[in-house]
Amino acid sequence: MQTLTVNGNNLEVDAEPDTPLLWVLREQLGLTGTKYGCGVAACGACTVHIDGMPVRSCQVQLQDVRPEETITTIEGLSPDLSHPIQQAWLELDVPQCGYCQSGQIMAAAAFLKDYPDPTDEDIKAGMTNLCRCGTYNRIKAGIKRAAELS
Amino acid sequence: MTQVFKLSRRSFLAGTAAAGGLSLGLALPGAAQDASDSTPELNAWVVINPDNTVVVRVAKIEMGQGTLTGLAQLVTEELECDWDNVTWSYPTPGENVARDRVWGSFGTFGSQGIRTSQQMVREGGAAARAMLLQAAANRWGVDAGDVTVAKGVITGPDGATLTYGDVATEAAALEVPTEVTLKDPSEWTVAGTSVLRLDTADKLDGSRKFAIDLTQPGMMLGAVKQTPVLGGKLVSYDADAVMDMPGVQKVMQIGEDTVVVVADTWWRAKTALDALPIEWDLGENATFGMDDLDAMLDEGLTASDAFVGNEAGDVQEALSGAAQVVEAVYHYPSQHHATMEPMNAMALVTDDRCDVWVATQNAETDLAVAAETAGLEIPQCDIHRINLGGGFGRRASASDYTVIAVKVAMEMKGTPVKVIWSREEDSTHGAYHPTTKARMRGALDADGNLTGMHIRISGQSIFAGLMPFALEDGMDPLTFQGLQAESTEGEFGYTVPNLLVDHAMRNPPLRPGFWRGVNNNQNAFYLECFMDELADAAGKDPLEFRRGLMQDHPLHLAVLEKVAEGIGWDTPAPEGRYRGLCQHMGYGSYVAAAAEVSVDDRGNLTIHKIVAATDPGHVVNPQQIEAQIEGSFAYGLSAGLLSQVTIEEGQVQEENFDTYPIVSMWEMPEVESHLIPSGGFWGGVGEPTIFVATPAVMNAVYRATGKRIRELPLNKHDLTPA
Numbered sequence: 001m002q003t004l005t006v007n008g009n010n011l012e013v014d015a016e017p018d019t020p021l022l023w024v025l026r027e028q029l030g031l032t033g034t035k036y037g038c039g040v041a042a043c044g045a046c047t048v049h050i051d052g053m054p055v056r057s058c059q060v061q062l063q064d065v066r067p068e069e070t071i072t073t074i075e076g077l078s079p080d081l082s083h084p085i086q087q088a089w090l091e092l093d094v095p096q097c098g099y100c101q102s103g104q105i106m107a108a109a110a111f112l113k114d115y116p117d118p119t120d121e122d123i124k125a126g127m128t129n130l131c132r133c134g135t136y137n138r139i140k141a142g143i144k145r146a147a148e149l150s
Numbered sequence: 151m152t153q154v155f156k157l158s159r160r161s162f163l164a165g166t167a168a169a170g171g172l173s174l175g176l177a178l179p180g181a182a183q184d185a186s187d188s189t190p191e192l193n194a195w196v197v198i199n200p201d202n203t204v205v206v207r208v209a210k211i212e213m214g215q216g217t218l219t220g221l222a223q224l225v226t227e228e229l230e231c232d233w234d235n236v237t238w239s240y241p242t243p244g245e246n247v248a249r250d251r252v253w254g255s256f257g258t259f260g261s262q263g264i265r266t267s268q269q270m271v272r273e274g275g276a277a278a279r280a281m282l283l284q285a286a287a288n289r290w291g292v293d294a295g296d297v298t299v300a301k302g303v304i305t306g307p308d309g310a311t312l313t314y315g316d317v318a319t320e321a322a323a324l325e326v327p328t329e330v331t332l333k334d335p336s337e338w339t340v341a342g343t344s345v346l347r348l349d350t351a352d353k354l355d356g357s358r359k360f361a362i363d364l365t366q367p368g369m370m371l372g373a374v375k376q377t378p379v380l381g382g383k384l385v386s387y388d389a390d391a392v393m394d395m396p397g398v399q400k401v402m403q404i405g406e407d408t409v410v411v412v413a414d415t416w417w418r419a420k421t422a423l424d425a426l427p428i429e430w431d432l433g434e435n436a437t438f439g440m441d442d443l444d445a446m447l448d449e450g451l452t453a454s455d456a457f458v459g460n461e462a463g464d465v466q467e468a469l470s471g472a473a474q475v476v477e478a479v480y481h482y483p484s485q486h487h488a489t490m491e492p493m494n495a496m497a498l499v500t501d502d503r504c505d506v507w508v509a510t511q512n513a514e515t516d517l518a519v520a521a522e523t524a525g526l527e528i529p530q531c532d533i534h535r536i537n538l539g540g541g542f543g544r545r546a547s548a549s550d551y552t553v554i555a556v557k558v559a560m561e562m563k564g565t566p567v568k569v570i571w572s573r574e575e576d577s578t579h580g581a582y583h584p585t586t587k588a589r590m591r592g593a594l595d596a597d598g599n600l601t602g603m604h605i606r607i608s609g610q611s612i613f614a615g616l617m618p619f620a621l622e623d624g625m626d627p628l629t630f631q632g633l634q635a636e637s638t639e640g641e642f643g644y645t646v647p648n649l650l651v652d653h654a655m656r657n658p659p660l661r662p663g664f665w666r667g668v669n670n671n672q673n674a675f676y677l678e679c680f681m682d683e684l685a686d687a688a689g690k691d692p693l694e695f696r697r698g699l700m701q702d703h704p705l706h707l708a709v710l711e712k713v714a715e716g717i718g719w720d721t722p723a724p725e726g727r728y729r730g731l732c733q734h735m736g737y738g739s740y741v742a743a744a745a746e747v748s749v750d751d752r753g754n755l756t757i758h759k760i761v762a763a764t765d766p767g768h769v770v771n772p773q774q775i776e777a778q779i780e781g782s783f784a785y786g787l788s789a790g791l792l793s794q795v796t797i798e799e800g801q802v803q804e805e806n807f808d809t810y811p812i813v814s815m816w817e818m819p820e821v822e823s824h825l826i827p828s829g830g831f832w833g834g835v836g837e838p839t840i841f842v843a844t845p846a847v848m849n850a851v852y853r854a855t856g857k858r859i860r861e862l863p864l865n866k867h868d869l870t871p872a
Binding site: 015016019020023026027028030031032033034035036037038039040042043045073074075077078081086089090093094095096097098099100101102105123124125127128129130131132133134135136137138139140 | 213214215216346347351353354356359360362365396415416417418421490492537538539540541542570572777780781782785806807808813814818820821
């Protein structure tokens with residue numbers, strides 16, 4: 001058994017120590033908002049925050065997470081869609097299929113902390129998550145709108 | 151002008167003679183999603199609850215393209231209910247069968263979501279409105295013509311009001327009108343506007359459940375491995391080597407070429423599968439590689455036998471009598487759909503029942519496949535439709551995920567089993583965009599007029615690989631998309647007096663499929679880049695050259711003129727920037743693009759902007775069409791710039807996004823969209839604009855570098871200035 005701190009809750013997890021955090025979240029903790037896309041840190045659909053930093057959870061093994069580290073998933077970003085990224089995403093109808101958007105939102109929320117007033121070039125360089133529907137231009141507009149709302 | 155339509159009762163009425171007359175408001179037979187719903191169904195499309203919420207039934211499936219919202223807008227428009235009260239539900243294909251296919255086809259592909267449904271759903275909305283107004287009039291004892299409605303509130307002649315919810319039950323008991331009057335699109339107030347999607351909020355907090363996210367009590371998870379080579383077979387595997395690994399329940403062979411490990415979590419199943427010793431007989435395709443593919447396609451370029459898709463005049467005579475013959479060979483490689491949600495399906499099978507939860511673009515096919523696989527009758531089975539984490543045609547090409555999930559569940563009756571493909575298995579067992587080459591030859595006279603053109607396509611047929619029953623005397627007519635003489639689906643936009651478009655079918659050992667845009671992708675690339683080559687040879691401006699051939703194709707020309715205007719074709723590009731344009735027609739819509747690019751001294755391409763124009767006849771939601779244009783450009787440019795599927799020793803080489811790169815934020819250009827609906831027809835919007843992004847960019851790349859890009863993707867080529 002290992003203890004994780006996820007979205008403010010201390011949770012006991014029973015899984016092999018080398019299980020990726022992604023699959024611990026999805027299969028042990030039922031937090032399916034964090035998505036499996038590639039398993040090789042190429043797409044970013046599994047992005048969560050560990051102590052506020054964006055992390056591709058498919059590359060973090062359970063044994064590498066310390067109990068005191070705080071993990072935030074999309075389910076814990078805000079209780080009511082009130083995070084500026086979520087608000088902007090709503091306002092601009094950013095998602096299409098939506099599958100990658102948990103990861104996009106988590107990546108964008110972390111990015112916005114580092115770049116509170118981002119330029120297009122900042123966003124192009126800083127947002128590397130993949131979206132097969134091609135929502136990139138709305139993601140870019142959404143981040144700028146969220147910066148205004150923040 | 152308003153249009154009056156005779157209603158085909160079969161087209162939308164709930165119940166038929168078999169249900170004892172035209173009674174509405176029947177409880178839905180086997181209606182799982184509305185099981186608790188005793189509220190009135192006005193017709194198959196509309197249910198109104200006492201609290202005034204309106205449930206629009208959606209036969210098509212949502213995969214990001216916005217069809218769900220568009221169809222709801224069309225129903226709302228005719229129903230005159232309050233958009234803020236509108237929600238939706240999906241009938242199941244089992245319900246559709248039980249009700250004599252009252253909802254028509256569930257197939258969501260070919261950019262058909264709106265255009266093949268709009269009439270039915272608008273009639274459904276209009277009929278429901280008429281019945282609701284009649285019910286209110288009856289209650290007040292007045293003539294229905296004397297009541298009005300706005301946003302679901304009915305007002306009588308004396309100013310009294312009733313809501314739709316108040317009279318829904320009475321309305322459902324009324325005779326269904328045999329004739330309804332649909333609004334002219336010029337009167338639309340909800341349809342035609344950029345309302346926000348109905349399905350966004352739960353994509354923002356992780357609460358939307360995709361098929362891969364579904365759970366059931368007692369559910370088990372399957373990881374799948376299929377033969378690495380098409381046609382290969384499973385020889386043996388050593389289950390004992392993994393049975394003691396954590397969580398493993400079962401190891402099983404499925405069919406001749408698949409092995410599945412079932413465990414209590416998918417990660418444990420996959421871990422065991424990776425450790426499972428497997429022996430394959432890779433079969434006769436195990437030596438096939440790209441050299442073989444090249445040779446196969448090259449041979450077809452000059453082969454004597456070919457299927458003719460479009461012919462006018464005498465092209466050989468035109469070529470032999472030409473002042474100048476221009477010739478070029480183009481190539482479009484295989485592509486994978488790479489949906490962000492890997493293939494998966496959950497099945498629960500018992501002795502007399504089979505249920506499947508799956509993201510599919512064609513649930514009726516999955517229903518038939520599930521019943522056949524399980525050995526059950528259709529009424530004993532159903533497909534529970536889950537919104538797709540990307541479709542793009544992959545989930546309309548083969549129901550392999552449903553077949554395998556059902557077969558696994560048959561081995562574990564009573565246990566729900568969800569089978570998930572790893573990204574690597576998904577990537578190497580796709581239904582790939584067909585690969586073809588084209589030998590383009592154009593005949594120019596002494597004045598630079600195009601007198602003849604021969605387009606010889608050599609390569610893969612989707613029908614031959616996926617659905618041979620659809621071939622017509624061996625020919626795959628779909629190969630000629632966008633190059634046919636006359637077709638509402640895709641029409642050749644130039645008048646060339648001597649024309650031959652033919653196809654030498656050559657099928658490599660890769661399963662083909664319908665990939666967003668389908669054969670229009672390569673056909674537009676071949677034709678529109680070659681048009682620029684012809685214009686150069688004729689010494690003419692590419693726009694002017696096209697104009698000369700498009701006088702009998704005014705709708706094709708209109709979108710082209712629009713993008714030329716948008717990019718400023720008649721004015722010089724900014725220093726160091728270069729432009730290209732193109733047009734194409736497909737899925738009922740006319741589309742064009744103009745790109746502005748630069749290439750730096752290290753050969754790096756920047757696409758500064760693409761101006762797009764589309765004429766889909768009618769526009770239901772402008773902002774969603776703009777989203778589709780941008781998304782289609784990202785998808786099309788992935789193939790144009792970055793990605794390709796290759797094969798060596800019979801095996802697909804690109805297993806994941808590290809070797810199959812797609813357009814990211816970094817490459818994504820600014821997109822300026824112009825919607826110019828001309829009315830009179832209904833075209834699609836999910837696919838058409840995908841055709842034009844790549845040719846427009848490649849034509850601009852030529853202006854920037856002097857290099858003709860005739861083989862995709864662009865990253866195979868060095869653009870560094872000499």
